[in-house]
Amino acid sequence: MDNPNLPSKKILLETHQRIKPFIHNTPVLTSQLLNEVSGCNLFFKCENFQKMGAFKMRGAANAIISLSEEEKSNGVVTHSSGNFAQAVSLAAQKLGVKAYIVMPENAPQVKKNAVKTYKGDIIECKSTLQAREAAANKIKEEKGATFLHPSNQDEVIYGNSTAAMELLEVQPELDFILTPVGGGGLLAGTALAAHHFSKKCKVIAGEPMEADDAYRSLISGKIETNETVNTISDGLKTHLGDRNFPIIKDYVDKIIRVEEHEIKEAMKLIWERMKIIIEPSSAVPLAAVLKNKSEFKNKNVGIIISGGNVDLKNLPFV
Amino acid sequence: MDNPNLPSKKILLETHQRIKPFIHNTPVLTSQLLNEVSGCNLFFKCENFQKMGAFKMRGAANAIISLSEEEKSNGVVTHSSGNFAQAVSLAAQKLGVKAYIVMPENAPQVKKNAVKTYKGDIIECKSTLQAREAAANKIKEEKGATFLHPSNQDEVIYGNSTAAMELLEVQPELDFILTPVGGGGLLAGTALAAHHFSKKCKVIAGEPMEADDAYRSLISGKIETNETVNTISDGLKTHLGDRNFPIIKDYVDKIIRVEEHEIKEAMKLIWERMKIIIEPSSAVPLAAVLKNKSEFKNKNVGIIISGGNVDLKNLPFV
Numbered sequence: 001m002d003n004p005n006l007p008s009k010k011i012l013l014e015t016h017q018r019i020k021p022f023i024h025n026t027p028v029l030t031s032q033l034l035n036e037v038s039g040c041n042l043f044f045k046c047e048n049f050q051k052m053g054a055f056k057m058r059g060a061a062n063a064i065i066s067l068s069e070e071e072k073s074n075g076v077v078t079h080s081s082g083n084f085a086q087a088v089s090l091a092a093q094k095l096g097v098k099a100y101i102v103m104p105e106n107a108p109q110v111k112k113n114a115v116k117t118y119k120g121d122i123i124e125c126k127s128t129l130q131a132r133e134a135a136a137n138k139i140k141e142e143k144g145a146t147f148l149h150p151s152n153q154d155e156v157i158y159g160n161s162t163a164a165m166e167l168l169e170v171q172p173e174l175d176f177i178l179t180p181v182g183g184g185g186l187l188a189g190t191a192l193a194a195h196h197f198s199k200k201c202k203v204i205a206g207e208p209m210e211a212d213d214a215y216r217s218l219i220s221g222k223i224e225t226n227e228t229v230n231t232i233s234d235g236l237k238t239h240l241g242d243r244n245f246p247i248i249k250d251y252v253d254k255i256i257r258v259e260e261h262e263i264k265e266a267m268k269l270i271w272e273r274m275k276i277i278i279e280p281s282s283a284v285p286l287a288a289v290l291k292n293k294s295e296f297k298n299k300n301v302g303i304i305i306s307g308g309n310v311d312l313k314n315l316p317f318v
Numbered sequence: 319m320d321n322p323n324l325p326s327k328k329i330l331l332e333t334h335q336r337i338k339p340f341i342h343n344t345p346v347l348t349s350q351l352l353n354e355v356s357g358c359n360l361f362f363k364c365e366n367f368q369k370m371g372a373f374k375m376r377g378a379a380n381a382i383i384s385l386s387e388e389e390k391s392n393g394v395v396t397h398s399s400g401n402f403a404q405a406v407s408l409a410a411q412k413l414g415v416k417a418y419i420v421m422p423e424n425a426p427q428v429k430k431n432a433v434k435t436y437k438g439d440i441i442e443c444k445s446t447l448q449a450r451e452a453a454a455n456k457i458k459e460e461k462g463a464t465f466l467h468p469s470n471q472d473e474v475i476y477g478n479s480t481a482a483m484e485l486l487e488v489q490p491e492l493d494f495i496l497t498p499v500g501g502g503g504l505l506a507g508t509a510l511a512a513h514h515f516s517k518k519c520k521v522i523a524g525e526p527m528e529a530d531d532a533y534r535s536l537i538s539g540k541i542e543t544n545e546t547v548n549t550i551s552d553g554l555k556t557h558l559g560d561r562n563f564p565i566i567k568d569y570v571d572k573i574i575r576v577e578e579h580e581i582k583e584a585m586k587l588i589w590e591r592m593k594i595i596i597e598p599s600s601a602v603p604l605a606a607v608l609k610n611k612s613e614f615k616n617k618n619v620g621i622i623i624s625g626g627n628v629d630l631k632n633l634p635f636v
Contacts, residue, residue: 027345029367048593049347275366275626277593308593312636 005246007158009196015062015158016165022061022094023162026050028170033273038289040296043174045167048278048308052086052118055163055186055306056150060087062159063148064095072097074144079132081107082235083307084150089120100145102135110311151183152241160189165197167302174201175299178285180306181205181214181248181255182236188244190304191251201302202253206288208263213239214248215255232316233263235281235306256288263287268317270305279310323564325476327514333380333476334483340379340412341480344368346488351591356607358614361492363485366596366626370404370436373481373504373624374468378405380477381466382413390415392462397450399425400553401625402468407438418463420453428629469501470559478507483515485620492519495620496603499523499532499566499573500554504624506562509569519620520571524606526581531557532566533573550634551581553599553624574606581605586635588623597628 026049034042047055064076075098078088085101092099101120103112104127115122125135139145149156163186164177177194181187187205194201207214208231216224223245229237240248258266267283270276282305289296289303347362365373382394393416396406403419410417419438421430422445433440443453457463467474481504482495495512499505505523512519525532526549534542541563547555558566576584585601588594600623607614607621 027347029345032369046593051350053593271595271630275364275371275595277589277595312589312633315630318630 006195007154007192012158012161012165012192012196016162018065019058019061019159019162022051022091023058024050025166026163028167029274029276031274034269034286037269038296039293040289040298041300042289043167043171043300043302044274045163045302045304046276047163048276048282048305050307052083052090053307053309054083054087055160055304056083056087057091058162059156059159059185059189060084060148061091063153063155064088064091064097066155067146071146074146075100076148077102077136077139077143077145078148078150079103079136080150081111083309085111085120086114086118086309088148089115089118093119098145100139100143102132102139104132114309149241151185151238152243154243157185157189157192157244157247160186161193163304164190164193164302167304168193168197168201171300171302172198173300174198174302176202176204176296177302177304178204178206178288179304180233180236180281180284181207182233182281183238184214184240184244184248186304186306187214187252188247191247195251203251204253204288205255206284207255207257208233208236208284209257209259211237212257215257217245218249218252218255221249231263232260233281233284235279236284256292258284258287258291262291264317266290271317276305277308277310278305279307280316282306282308325472325510330476330479330483330510330514334480336383337376337379337477337480340369340409341376342368343484344481346485347592347594349592352587352604355587356614357611358607358617358619360607361485361489361618361620362592363481363620363622364594365481366594366600366623368625370401370408371625371627372401372405373478373622374401374405375409376480377474377477377503377507378402378466379409381471381473382406382409382415384473385464389464392464393418394466395420395454395457395461395463396466396468397421397454398468399429401627403429403438404432404436404627406466407433407436411437416463418457418461420450420457422450432627467559469503469556470561472561475503475507475510475562475565478504479511481622482508482511482620485622486511486515486519489618489620490516491618492516492620493617494520494522494614495622496522496524496606497622498551498554498599498602498624499525500551500599501556502532502558502562502566504622505532505570506565508622509565513569521569522571522606523573524602525573525575526551526554526602527575527577529555530575533575535563536567536570536573539567549581550578551599551602553597554602574610576602576605576609580609582635584608589635594623595626595628596623597625598634600624600626
């Protein structure tokens with residue numbers, strides 16, 4: 001039975017049309033060697049080649065386009081030090097909207113610089129979640145800016161769906177699509193796309209064992225959190241939210257947990273064999289496939305490479 | 319007037335057909351950001367995604383396929399510690415031919431391992447050119463193996479042509495194609511392809527200032543060599559040969575020399591902005607475009623990304 005909050009196929013198609021001028025239809029790459037290693041046919045949707053280097057551009061663009069003219073004139077605000085901060089900054093810049101980015105004062109300079117490149121307005125605060133939320137709330141009140149959530153907002157989730165929609169256009173016969181799961185926005189969006197645009201494609205997530213809140217949430221039936229998050233996959237340390245969890249619960253087949261060394265090995269394989277730059281989070285789905293080879297044997301398996309923003313000075317596998 | 323040694327269009331088309339089962343038709347990538355930085359429309363033919371990670375697979379495959387059955391049964395030999403060694407090993411393996419690879423005993427273990435992965439038979443020798451040639455000659459005499467040259471052999475040059483042929487199939491309206499120049503095999507092959515498959519496309523090479531033998535050869539009209547080769551572009555330290563120089567003299571428009579810091583900056587741009595892994599030699603053409611921006615302004619410029627085999631532990635730009 002369909003989830004009552006489920007967006008229609010039409011809504012997703014309209015979302016794709018709406019954001020197309022602001023995103024790349026990224027290439028789908030294959031690798032004979034990785035097919036041999038994994039025993040299945042892998043199709044990598046390369047969102048590391050997306051504008052600003054990650055799928056987050058899709059959701060950010062959709063969220064900002066969806067605002068009223070009055071809302072747009074007051075700007076948007078988010079608190080993030082990662083890819084969503086860059087995505088909101090770039091999408092806002094392209095749409096002529098002011099972007100306020102709340103970042104912890106100890107965020108790496110490289111991340112601050114990336115936001116500045118896209119003309120985001122950085123507001124520094126203490127590094128606690130409370131301080132970040134307080135700073136964002138202050139901007140909302142003072143400027144009338146609209147808060148954008150990186151993963152738990154319908155417009156963001158629907159925007160994220162478009163990566164899997166494009167993948168299924170190129171490879172309609174997929175048996176599986178795998179994504180990483182952190183905040184749940186990409187996983188939920190992918191599950192919606194597979195539900196509407198494929199008859200048989202199951203959606204599976206890879207998750208670091210060290211931050212396995214989503215895995216535990218599917219078991220307990222409620223949103224679980226992590227006490228510690230000792231993973232190199234810095235995009236996957238957050239937990240699910242009330243907008244994406246119902247979709248994940250209904251339309252995601254399973255979550256496969258992987259160890260840190262498995263993430264590093266998968267990352268190294270993709271760098272060395274595919275010659276593409278991916279961030280650690282993006283290696284998690286391949287690590288999941290390699291861990292459960294028999295499940296995927298001879299199947300057509302799509303993998304969303306979520307992003308390629310990585311500190312080249314500090315690679316985890318060399 | 320046509321060079322009398324010039325292969326016909328038909329020969330190049332047959333070459334492409336012949337090697338197709340053994341190579342990838344690699345993707346052509348674009349980057350809006352690099353277009354903005356350079357002021358022209360760049361089309362990157364990604365031979366870093368080629369089998370074994372470099373365009374050398376094309377020439378090696380063609381050279382081995384072109385042998386007689388008797389020659390094939392006696393194997394092939396080359397002396398190289400770079401991409402050609404891997405290419406010959408892999409092409410020979412796929413064609414069921416024995417490959418003898420003469421390598422200096424002090425070659426990096428990672429390069430020896432790559433050859434072993436493809437089942438090449440490594441013969442170690444002292445690291446001088448004389449020792450390498452003597453070792454290769456010994457194999458020729460003892461085993462009857464055919465010597466394959468990495469850049470100065472017609473079959474290798476014609477095989478290399480197929481990269482630019484594929485690029486021109488996808489982008490027929492190119493004004494320029496740029497390649498790096500080392501031994502001259504890729505540059506000559508690209509010039510042949512542009513001559514036969516484009517009406518207007520000029521071919522230009524980028525060359526490190528620190529190993530500018532090809533630039534000086536075009537001026538003097540004879541093959542020049544380098545006294546020193548202090549460049550990070552380890553694939554570009556060799557000099558032209560008597561088979562490729564006549565083609566380069568007749569069909570290459572010019573050679574643009576670039577400094578080491580320009581190569582590093584171009585390499586960094588491609589890694590960080592395009593999220594693809596390229597070796598230093600592959601950054602030389604973009605460095606040449608960025609050095610001579612006015613020449614390429616608003617033009618359609620193809621660049622052959624020659625390969626992606628790089629030591630991740632020792633990146634020159636981080």
